Amino acid sequence: MPLKAELHCHIEGAAAPELVISQAQKYGKDTSPYIQNGSFVWHDFTSFLAAYDFSADLFRSEEDYARLADHYLTSLARDGAIYSEVFTSPDHATRAGLSPKAYTDALGEGMLRAKAKTGIEGRMIVTGVRHVGVESIERAARFAARCGHPLVTGFGVAGDERMGEMEDYVRAFEIAREAGLGITIHAGELTGWETVQSALDHIKPSRIGHGVRAIENPDLVRRIADEGIVLECCPGSNIALKVFDSFADHPFPALQAAGCKVTLNSDDPPYFWTSLKREYDIAAEHFSMNEKALAAVTKTAIEAAFVDRKTKTALLARLNGAAR
Numbered sequence: 001m002p003l004k005a006e007l008h009c010h011i012e013g014a015a016a017p018e019l020v021i022s023q024a025q026k027y028g029k030d031t032s033p034y035i036q037n038g039s040f041v042w043h044d045f046t047s048f049l050a051a052y053d054f055s056a057d058l059f060r061s062e063e064d065y066a067r068l069a070d071h072y073l074t075s076l077a078r079d080g081a082i083y084s085e086v087f088t089s090p091d092h093a094t095r096a097g098l099s100p101k102a103y104t105d106a107l108g109e110g111m112l113r114a115k116a117k118t119g120i121e122g123r124m125i126v127t128g129v130r131h132v133g134v135e136s137i138e139r140a141a142r143f144a145a146r147c148g149h150p151l152v153t154g155f156g157v158a159g160d161e162r163m164g165e166m167e168d169y170v171r172a173f174e175i176a177r178e179a180g181l182g183i184t185i186h187a188g189e190l191t192g193w194e195t196v197q198s199a200l201d202h203i204k205p206s207r208i209g210h211g212v213r214a215i216e217n218p219d220l221v222r223r224i225a226d227e228g229i230v231l232e233c234c235p236g237s238n239i240a241l242k243v244f245d246s247f248a249d250h251p252f253p254a255l256q257a258a259g260c261k262v263t264l265n266s267d268d269p270p271y272f273w274t275s276l277k278r279e280y281d282i283a284a285e286h287f288s289m290n291e292k293a294l295a296a297v298t299k300t301a302i303e304a305a306f307v308d309r310k311t312k313t314a315l316l317a318r319l320n321g322a323a324r
């Protein structure tokens with residue numbers, strides 16, 4: 001089994017059905033409209049969001065969030081992952097009545113529990129949500145910049161790509177960059193190549209969340225390759241959301257062949273009936289990648305990780321050791 005690393009996963013969207021069912025029992029809620037036969041059920045974007053919000057609402061206390069992070073990272077480690085970055089969302093916490101700090105501390109506690117059991121390294125990327133608005137994104141950036149939590153190492157913007165313009169987020173990203181945080185932004189998933197170009201022009205991230213629709217513009221693909229921008233690709237998510245018709249149509253191999261740095265990620269895994277392990281399996285099956293090619297993807301992810309030099313060196317050594 002190849003060692004794995006993940007850069008793109010939304011922690012609220014990573015709650016496994018069995019964990020959601022157990023949380024629902026705790027809070028006296030009925031999961032049957034959203035989970036059937038151990039899987040999430042949805043059929044369009046509206047019902048996807050309904051299931052997502054239902055589950056996210058079952059994580060309310062610090063212990064709930066610690067349990068969520070512990071559960072997810074432990075399951076990742078079981079599948080061979082040695083490193084995990086998750087997107088956190090202070091807006092979710094505020095809705096649940098927790099302060100962003102209490103929420104972040106709790107997730108960090110869960111990550112440390114998983115590390116104690118399995119050795120997996122975890123870090124957090126605080127995200128603002130586009131459809132909540134620019135003000136909340138700047139608030140999230142200010143929180144990320146000053147929270148001082150040792151596992152908060154990045155800042156990103158997620159949410160509905162069709163809302164707002166990249167220029168709107170420049171200030172938020174400046175706050176994050178000045179604080180020394182790594183920068184990533186979702187673009188080129190539900191919207192075309194133009195949002196990826198705009199993100200590179202205005203935000204100057206080292207990584208793009210998805211970015212796969214850059215494939216629509218060969219000049220942009222060349223620019224991504226030349227500038228060494230890392231793409232957080234999530235093929236299973238793309239197919240579930242019908243961004244591409246099938247894995248055979250997915251641009252992952254073409255982007256890689258063009259010299260772009262690509263990584264494999266699960267996004268909101270149980271909602272897209274995937275996992276990080278399944279993404280690696282998809283790449284093996286549909287993109288003809290052997291163990292060596294998959295190990296190279298993990299290496300790309302670790303090199304692009306928002307993690308201190310010492311930890312990065314240790315992770316790369318682990319990867320090299322496994323390759324021998």
Ligand SMILES: [Zn+2]
Nearest residue numbers: 158186209267
């Ligand atoms: Zn995402």
